[in-house]
Amino acid sequence: KNEVEQSPQNLTAQEGEFITINCSYSVGISALHWLQQHPGGGIVSLFMLSSGKKKHGRLIATINIQEKHSSLHITASHPRDSAVYICAVAGGTSYGKLTFGQGTILTVHP
Amino acid sequence: DTAVSQTPKYLVTQMGNDKSIKCEQNLGHDTMYWYKQDSKKFLKIMFSYNNKELIINETVPNRFSPKSPDKAHLNLHINSLELGDSAVYFCASSQSPEIYGYTFGSGTRLTVV
Numbered sequence: 001k002n003e004v005e006q007s008p009q010n011l012t013a014q015e016g017e018f019i020t021i022n023c024s025y026s027v028g029i030s031a032l033h034w035l036q037q038h039p040g041g042g043i044v045s046l047f048m049l050s051s052g053k054k055k056h057g058r059l060i061a062t063i064n065i066q067e068k069h070s071s072l073h074i075t076a077s078h079p080r081d082s083a084v085y086i087c088a089v090a091g092g093t094s095y096g097k098l099t100f101g102q103g104t105i106l107t108v109h110p
Numbered sequence: 111d112t113a114v115s116q117t118p119k120y121l122v123t124q125m126g127n128d129k130s131i132k133c134e135q136n137l138g139h140d141t142m143y144w145y146k147q148d149s150k151k152f153l154k155i156m157f158s159y160n161n162k163e164l165i166i167n168e169t170v171p172n173r174f175s176p177k178s179p180d181k182a183h184l185n186l187h188i189n190s191l192e193l194g195d196s197a198v199y200f201c202a203s204s205q206s207p208e209i210y211g212y213t214f215g216s217g218t219r220l221t222v223v
Binding site: 030031033035037041042043044045048050084086088090097098099100102103105 | 143145150151152153154155158166200202207208211212213214215216217
């Protein structure tokens with residue numbers, strides 16, 4: 001079992017739908033990251049969380065430290081949101097080793 | 111100016127060859143990383159250097175050797191390439207990652223034929 005589990009692995013939505021991607025982890029962490037990777041593209045950092053909730057545009061990320069769970073929400077989804085979304089956790093060391101979930105492939109149809 | 115740049119972006123080579131991938135960051139970060147992304151998009155850390163010193167060395171074949179001539183550069187040299195080395199390799203850098211997070215390069219797609 002991976003230390004970081006994401007669900008679902010694949011997600012298809014219609015434009016405008018509200019989307020949720022979940023991430024559970026089993027290790028102690030100093031921070032949790034949500035990353036985005038477009039097809040054939042590089043990796044972009046969306047959020048870094050150690051508690052609570054963050055919002056950027058139509059994207060919202062939440063984390064529950066006690067339950068070791070985080071969610072990434074996309075409101076009013078758009079085809080340009082189609083990408084792989086990756087959850088990653090950083091352990092307690094200051095050198096910041098990241099452990100990744102397996103990613104969620106999101107496809108938003110117009 | 112690209113913050114973390116990798117070269118080449120694509121690399122196609124034959125089995126048994128030796129190749130290098132270069133990474134440079136202009137962010138002034140102290141720590142740099144190499145990650146491997148397999149065909150299922152799963153990312154895994156390979157190496158990390160902090161101020162030219164190797165600090166993370168995951169279970170990676172000895173054919174992979176990182177080199178950091180200075181803290182702005184982290185290169186990855188791969189000897190005797192095998193089919194299973196085909197993947198996308200990402201470089202990243204960080205400075206106090208618990209505060210500022212990470213910056214990733216655009217990746218190098220290595221195909222071994």
